[in-house]
Amino acid sequence: MRLLCDHVSYTYTSLLTPSRQALEDVCLEINEGGILAIVGASGSGKTTLIQHFNGIFRPSAGRILADGRDIHAAGFDLHALRRRLGLVFQFPEIQLFEETVFQDVAFGPGRLGIPEDEIEGRVRSALSCVGLDFAMFRERSPFGLSGGERRRVALAGVLAMEPEVLVLDEPTVGLDRRASLKVEEIIRGYHDRGKTVVFVSHNMDFVARLADRIVVMHHGRILFDGGRAELFRDEAILHEAGLDMPQVPRFMRDFAKRGAAVRTDVFTVEEAKKELDRYAEAGKRDAGGRR
Amino acid sequence: MIDVRSISYRYPGEAGLTVLRGVSLTLRRGEYVALMGANGSGKTTLARSLNGLIHPCEGCVSVDGMSASDETELYEIRRRVGMVFQNPDTQIVATTVEREIAFGLENLGVDHPEMVRRIDAALARFDLSEYRQASPHLLSGGERQRLALASVWVMHPHYYVLDEPTSLLDPHARREILGFLQRERQAGDRGILLITQFAEEALGCDRLAVMDAGAIVLDGPPPDVFRRIPALHALGLDVPVGIELEDYLKEHGIASFV
Numbered sequence A: 001m002r003l004l005c006d007h008v009s010y011t012y013t014s015l016l017t018p019s020r021q022a023l024e025d026v027c028l029e030i031n032e033g034g035i036l037a038i039v040g041a042s043g044s045g046k047t048t049l050i051q052h053f054n055g056i057f058r059p060s061a062g063r064i065l066a067d068g069r070d071i072h073a074a075g076f077d078l079h080a081l082r083r084r085l086g087l088v089f090q091f092p093e094i095q096l097f098e099e100t101v102f103q104d105v106a107f108g109p110g111r112l113g114i115p116e117d118e119i120e121g122r123v124r125s126a127l128s129c130v131g132l133d134f135a136m137f138r139e140r141s142p143f144g145l146s147g148g149e150r151r152r153v154a155l156a157g158v159l160a161m162e163p164e165v166l167v168l169d170e171p172t173v174g175l176d177r178r179a180s181l182k183v184e185e186i187i188r189g190y191h192d193r194g195k196t197v198v199f200v201s202h203n204m205d206f207v208a209r210l211a212d213r214i215v216v217m218h219h220g221r222i223l224f225d226g227g228r229a230e231l232f233r234d235e236a237i238l239h240e241a242g243l244d245m246p247q248v249p250r251f252m253r254d255f256a257k258r259g260a261a262v263r264t265d266v267f268t269v270e271e272a273k274k275e276l277d278r279y280a281e282a283g284k285r286d287a288g289g290r291r
Numbered sequence B: 001m002i003d004v005r006s007i008s009y010r011y012p013g014e015a016g017l018t019v020l021r022g023v024s025l026t027l028r029r030g031e032y033v034a035l036m037g038a039n040g041s042g043k044t045t046l047a048r049s050l051n052g053l054i055h056p057c058e059g060c061v062s063v064d065g066m067s068a069s070d071e072t073e074l075y076e077i078r079r080r081v082g083m084v085f086q087n088p089d090t091q092i093v094a095t096t097v098e099r100e101i102a103f104g105l106e107n108l109g110v111d112h113p114e115m116v117r118r119i120d121a122a123l124a125r126f127d128l129s130e131y132r133q134a135s136p137h138l139l140s141g142g143e144r145q146r147l148a149l150a151s152v153w154v155m156h157p158h159y160y161v162l163d164e165p166t167s168l169l170d171p172h173a174r175r176e177i178l179g180f181l182q183r184e185r186q187a188g189d190r191g192i193l194l195i196t197q198f199a200e201e202a203l204g205c206d207r208l209a210v211m212d213a214g215a216i217v218l219d220g221p222p223p224d225v226f227r228r229i230p231a232l233h234a235l236g237l238d239v240p241v242g243i244e245l246e247d248y249l250k251e252h253g254i255a256s257f258v
């Protein structure tokens, strides 16, 4: 599915607080098959933006198009859209309400009309995707889980619906390393199958490892839209948007400052180790040549 | 000092698992301790035992010599031990940001001018002034976390027990909060227990304790604990990238001038 935000603006109005413009003239085209990260300071409009994708919010001005059709036009089937586009909220645990973990994860597929005998398989594989043991967790109450466990169950609930587009708001919050790696796998798996993933995150390490495109939001506008190497090279934009350099390129940059000719546009620990090896090899060759 | 002596705990109910197994931990004023551990390892349960929200089945917890199992001491213990929960929504009770911060102060019996002074300072310090009259439920996740911390700060606790307090903050706000905690520890002589999944955050602490399946399995200065990279990975934890790569350089004899 292709998504297009066409000059979207959105203003929050409430009786208690002065109205606030959360999005201003946002234009964003999301084609099939990429991994898009949306980053930016708190309050810059990230959550508001992605909640437009499945019609939870309606733009105050501008349009949201899915495969070229305005999702708020008369006759557009928003429910069908929501089946194809799965959104995991920032506080996904508030979506949990059934008595057991099994029922919670099965809820979405049940509503999609998936046959009973297929549901168990889906629940099993969704729980295994998030690293929860089926036998151990199926009968537990979602309310008696730890924070990270609850988030994983909520994520499994959306995965079990097997949406075409996966939209995740802060998917690694509260997750331990093992679970974050699982989420990385899920996102890469989507990508490998040619599907689209959009996620919002403050975790620049996670963003840099995964995203092939990054959109930086700043005061409701798009400040930057491009590749990670380009973004993390641009200290002015990082500073303006209040973002951090991810740990891996930061390390490489510091190492380069100590006089080593290494690339700084590497984003995973594995890539960094390879680059350090290459550098060490080159050094040995030079030394050998001189001798 | 908060003194946890070999406590065990199991949640009630037939499915109740033993989630704490003989945990011992101390936290002194002026000390900054990080607590890391995989999901479900028992961090939050341990935190909840520190101010008597749950009572251990075995062992004991004391705060400045008062027992956390003694109901008559609980009021004073909760005044001294300020808690910020993992999900800020579970602790927000009032209808405006200002009233949320005032809530605990009213119970403390702080006089009005002092109350106004502390609230103003908290709004400014946690960058919430523009939301003074707003409903806490309209705030973003990161703003709610700042509000939860502000509400604890105004109480002038002796100890902070913070359950992943920066998980929803943007990088700038995270740095601000970490700087704030350092100042509270040093200038304010507060004891701080910081539960976190961010290995980098633990680097600034005096000690790092690591939990696994209800027990503390490592406890020491962060640089020592982080040196055990394979062990930490096996426990499901991250190591700061800087430490992992420095270690790689050393192990492979790579220097910046070859």
Ligand SMILES: Nc1ncnc2c1ncn2[C@@H]1O[C@H](COP(=O)(O)OP(=O)(O)OP(=O)(O)O)[C@@H](O)[C@H]1O
Pocket (backbone or CB within 6 Å): A143, A144, A145, A146, A147, A148, A149, A174, B011, B012, B016, B017, B019, B037, B038, B039, B040, B041, B042, B043, B044, B045, B046, B086
């Ligand atoms: N109310 C409850 N009833 C029963 N079991 C519970 C309850 N709360 C937590 N548990 C279980 O106790 C264990 C420890 O939970 P705890 O919340 O202390 O973990 P945690 O280390 O804080 O994890 P996380 O990183 O996910 O927040 C987990 O196995 C969890 O499923």
Ligand SMILES: [Mg+2]
Pocket (backbone or CB within 6 Å): A146, A147, A148, B043, B044, B045, B086, B163
């Ligand atoms: Mg917890």
